[in-house]
């Protein structure tokens with residue numbers, strides 16, 4: 001996948017199928033839009049923004065399900081050919097027709113795919129119907145891909161955020177089409193884990209990112225291309241105290257240095273809420289119990305997970 005950032009649009013040698021949207025989470029509804037574009041047989045160009053429009057317009061946005069880094073990896077794995085980042089600050093004043101003229105026409109759009117609720121042009125006033133109308137004028141077909149639904153309605157990033165905040169990881173995984181993962185750099189802690197015989201990689205969950213329910217999860221961690229079983233704890237560790245919201249993961253049967261590396265941790269199922277213990281000994285006893293519970297759960301769910 002070739003990535004183009006802001007200012008400069010790529011010089012396309014052949015016409016492309018364009019995929020439009022933010023795609024936070026890249027859930028099964030998003031995947032349907034991407035697949036529809038790929039079915040044209042054309043090369044696909046996903047056109048998105050560096051910053052979320054809501055962030056620029058309202059200085060406020062829903063917490064992210066995926067970082068740009070994660071989305072890039074997922075798009076690449078789905079075999080999207082080009083990823084084009086536009087700067088929303090410069091795009092936001094363009095009228096709907098100017099957006100077509102300044103972005104879709106120069107990249108040789110032959111077909112444009114969007115979700116059922118896609119909006120574009122100044123004030124987000126234009127939608128799929130306008131895209132179709134402009135398509136006729138500028139020589140591309142416009143396709144509005146219907147929502148993927150389950151028994152509770154359309155799959156949406158909003159629903160998935162709620163599931164994650166509630167610790168309903170299996171439900172979230174169903175709508176994402178893969179387990180929910182966090183991927184952040186490994187930072188230094190107080191080295192207490194090692195003293196307890198349970199070293200953990202510590203990862204800060206930044207503001208603006210969705211934060212799973214505080215508590216303990218059966219997990220796995222991607223280390224050097226291999227998913228390893230693990231147990232993770234999300235929260236502020238009230239027993240010892242923490243200034244940050246952390247995801248701390250103990251990787252089973254592993255002993256290596258992971259500081260400063262970006263490690264992806266999948267949270268499969270919620271085991272128990274975070275607790276404040278009277279002391280470190282009580283905490284250690286509970287952590288050992290958590291390890292047994294996580295191992296038992298992971299052994300029972302060997303299939304369908306990384």
Ligand SMILES: Cc1cc2nc3c(=O)[nH]c(=O)nc-3n(C[C@H](O)[C@H](O)[C@H](O)COP(=O)(O)O)c2cc1C
Pocket residue numbers: 189190191192193194198200202216231232233236237238239240241248249250273274275276277283287290291
């Ligand atoms: C499986 C697991 C469960 C945990 N549960 C709790 C908990 O309920 N309450 C709490 O205060 N800390 C909890 N922690 C966090 C520990 O306090 C923390 O990992 C330990 O203090 C080591 O910190 P360090 O990484 O800074 O050395 C848990 C950690 C793990 C790995």
Ligand SMILES: Nc1ncnc2c1ncn2[C@@H]1O[C@H](COP(=O)(O)OP(=O)(O)O)[C@@H](O)[C@H]1O
Pocket residue numbers: 186187188189190191192193194195198199200201202249250251252253254255256257258259
């Ligand atoms: N099995 C393991 N699971 C997690 N981290 C491990 C493991 N083995 C070694 N490590 C390393 O040890 C560090 C964690 O040790 P710990 O004493 O908890 O220190 P800290 O308080 O800095 O997190 C991790 O960042 C990682 O580099």
